Amino acid sequence: MSTLYLIPTPLGTPDTPCLLPHEQAAITSLTDFVVEAEKTARAHLKHLGIITPVRDLNLQTLNGHTDRQTLPDLLQPLREGRSMGLLSEAGCPAVADPGADLVALAHKQGFTVQPLVGPSSIMLALMASGANGQNFAFKGYLPSEKNERIAALKTLERHSRTHNETALFIETPYRNDALLADAISSLHPDTRLCIACDLTLPTQLIASRQVSEWRLADALPNLKKRPTIFVLQA
Known part of the structure; x- marks a missing residue:
């Protein structure tokens, strides 16, 4: 089953290591991400070992200005059978972060949610x-x-x-x-x-x-x- 990975990002510079090796390996093949800000997310993803070139990734934005009626659209990759990642600007997604609503919707629609260990x-x-x-x-x-x-x-x-x-x-x-x-x-x-x-x-x-x-x-x-x-x- 496709999985929504909750991917922590560094509290400091994007090149600061923040994932365990086996967790980093689990997300290297992902091509679809929901992010708070594209520019910051691309900098983080560049250092996470994602196989697909950053410019070719599918990045969808979820922040405080996003219309909550569009949340189901953000999960379309999961419905198509592709796992995807959720990133915050810094630290753990869905904690003091708009991603919490997306995680709740993923559970409601029966998808697997996998939190990864990282800085909070x-x-x-x-x-x-x-x-x-x-x-x-x-x-x-x-x-x-x-x-x-x-x-x-x-x-x-x-x-x-x-x-x-x-x-x-x-x-x-x-x-x-x-x-x-x-x-x-x-x-x-x-x-x-x-x-x-x-x-x-x-x-x-x-x-x-x-x-x-x-x-x-x-x-x-x-x-x-x-x-x-x-x-x-x-």
Whole structure:
């Protein structure tokens, strides 16, 4: 039966190895892919050992602007008996990624779904944070408006304290510094706040401290335009 392979991509440069050898071998003959952005995907596929020249691959786009009514069309290769791959821009597809809807549809239509092992910034941040790894939730993006963002942070903190649950969240990179500043100024001094920035890159920064310790820092790290996962545990 044709298979939808969920193919992780590096968090850093496209030539960073991220698949196990046997998994890489399983996808080298694929010619059909659903991707978030063609330019980035071609750079990744070039380094995955795909046999077919990159220019001859069938790449279909699935991102936040894709009409969900067209999802069945993206699975046409599977219906024709050809396995295909799903790629995210970085990390694991279908995790904080529009590919989740396609995976659900593939299951509904009876196709095999095969996830491949690869980097997840969410899990790497949780592993490195020292926060509770037994009970956690990824909350996605917080509100962009300052007052709403602070209210959301306090709500996450209350829920974390009540349920002993770690909360992970992200922000558009150019607003990272504002989010960090608001978290430090508004959260309880005993709350743990971890920032995991540029994971797997040479510029990687992971810092996990109580809010009271963050407030004593001489300077906060510059997170602008740097992919960052925030981890909170009250």
